[in-house]
Amino acid sequence: MMLLRKPSALLSIVFLAVVVVAMIAPQLLTQRDPLEVDLSVALHAPSLDHLFGTDQTGRDVYTRVIYGAQASIGVGLIATGTALIAGLVFGTLIGLAPRWLDAILMRAVDLLLAVPEFVLALIIVAVLGPGPVNIAFAVTLSVVPVYIRLARVHTRSLRQAEFVTSARLLGIGSVRVLSRHVMPTVLARLSVLATIGVGTAILSAAGLSFLGLGVTEPAPEWGLMLSGGRNELATAWWIAVFPGLAITAVVIATSVLGRHLRRLTEEGAA
Template sequence: MSELEIQVAAGVDTAGGAKTAGRGRVTAVEVIAGLLAALLIIAAIAPRLLAPGDPLAIDPRAAFGAPSWTHWFGTDESGRDIYTRVVDGAHDSLLIGLTATVIGLGLGAILGVIAGTLGAAVDFTVNRFLEVLFAFPGLLLALLFILVFGPGPGSAIVAVGLSTAPGYARIIRAQLIRVRSSAFVEAATVQGLSRRRILTRHILPNTLAPLLVLGTLGVGQAIVWAAALSYLGLGAQPPAAEWGAMLSAGRTYITSAWWMSFFPGLFIVLTAVCATALGRSIERRMRHA
């Protein structure tokens, strides 16, 4: 995980003075990110509201058409409308990103809680296991998983989820240890509360609170990684209207039909930036709550 996410989990002011924004003030960045997120959700749930055409409909006579009033984002080598395909691809790209993030957070939470609660021996074992995983870049772990289980959207989802789990586990373990040594946990211990009650009522709720922030930040990362796998031909396969697969299809024509790669790549970047902005906004508001 990135330094930003580690700071978020530890409660550090990552915004560098964001406290001055006030508890209830809505910034322009939040408004723009919220509007973009709403459009992406609409595109994922009901793409025909934004693009009524068929993303797989071909028209050889319109092949390699530049952006125009008829085709806002141009057309590809088969005459398919790229705008329609980008809108339709939001469903697959967001589904992959969200599902992979849920898998990564779930596994990370389990490993982090086990390491932080079951004693020094278990903590040592889990930490050594995480260190072995950290020795490999996350994307390399995903590639190894796909090499074993084969390419495809399902493999890409699980691969990205597994590759992000070690980072989440380390953050959650550190947060649990910090909460466990806090004053309110010591007060609960002095009052004679059972270990189980302290764990379920005090430690775990405060440990898992940053998961919403981490998950929001992680969605953007997962979408980028999934798009990278599709770009390499290991995720969604053509003619699927998935952004990474569209990038891969357009690279052959990058010098003559730049729009085939530009617009899918643009929405990958915008989605990642949007998720990061919303995650930082949620973190700031939780800190001021």
């Protein structure tokens, strides 16, 4: 596979595989309890016994980073997957709509695109209230306009494609052409964007949790851990640095993998 021949892509895949293990079976990577409090070892620096040190209540930071992957990345995956499906459906329908309706709907989409994703998500959470479910919903609504626009562009170009025209000439119905030919092609192109978008969604969700709008203590979550360690940077930097590095690494890995997939897709289409 061409993707595995790229060192950066291979490294990203390996790292993301470890992250998936942390999400599904964190006990394979650590034997400690992320909620276990031990004041006798509070604010201990990184060591062999506590690889990432301990926080203000003596909880193991490494263990909390491992268990925090489920909450932090889960929101990003749910938001991206939902936005992908919604963008595919609405973008395809808009692309097939009459020009006057297409113009009206796309102006509404452009209005949402004019607002930065994080700001839009923050506004939605401010209206709906804090909580992990509302964060996932807010992040979904903030990123879905991008998928709608891309799906609409590809749909309008595919309407004139030779294989679509041939299918119609053979007497295949519009619904079947849409479901068997147009939507699968659009979905393949949106999936590449979604790979990159996962990192953005994770970053937005972590930012909202950092502001105290997501899960609450003592649940392990990377954004919340960053927030809890921001006042200890001078004396216990590890509390905030390691969850911050986890967020950064996941965002970079998904972005690198997504860009390689996009390049392969473009080369295949050329």
